Amino acid sequence: MTTVMTNLQEGQLARVVSILATGSMRRRLLDLGLIEGTPVECIQKSPAGDPIAFAVRGATIALRSEDSSDILVTPV
Numbered sequence: 001m002t003t004v005m006t007n008l009q010e011g012q013l014a015r016v017v018s019i020l021a022t023g024s025m026r027r028r029l030l031d032l033g034l035i036e037g038t039p040v041e042c043i044q045k046s047p048a049g050d051p052i053a054f055a056v057r058g059a060t061i062a063l064r065s066e067d068s069s070d071i072l073v074t075p076v
Contacts, residue, residue, distance in 0.1 A: 005063075005071040006052065008042035014073035015039055021070035033057040034071060 002017055016038045019029055033056055034040070041055040051062040 002072050002074050005040065005042075005054070005068040005073050006065045008040075008052075008054075008073065008075070010042055010044055013039060013041050013076040015076060017072040017074050019071055021067065025067060025070070029067070029071065032061055033059075039076070040073060 003014075005014070005016075008014055016034055016036055018036065019026055019034060021029055038056065043053040043055050043060060045052050050065045052065065052068055053060055053062050054068070
């Protein structure tokens with residue numbers, strides 16, 4: 001079942017399936033290590049829901065919901 005990264009719940013693990021973003025945002029996401037098959041974990045959502053903290057390749061990154069909705073993942 002594929003979903004967007006924004007829909008992950010705190011503590012949920014997933015693997016990146018595809019990046020839908022284009023242009024410079026796509027390049028930034030790829031530079032952060034978000035490539036196909038990369039495991040990610042939703043660490044924390046802010047009370048307002050934006051931004052969301054994710055663990056990616058040993059680093060913690062915070063993404064706006066707008067950007068994380070361009071990343072397709074499969075929950076593990």
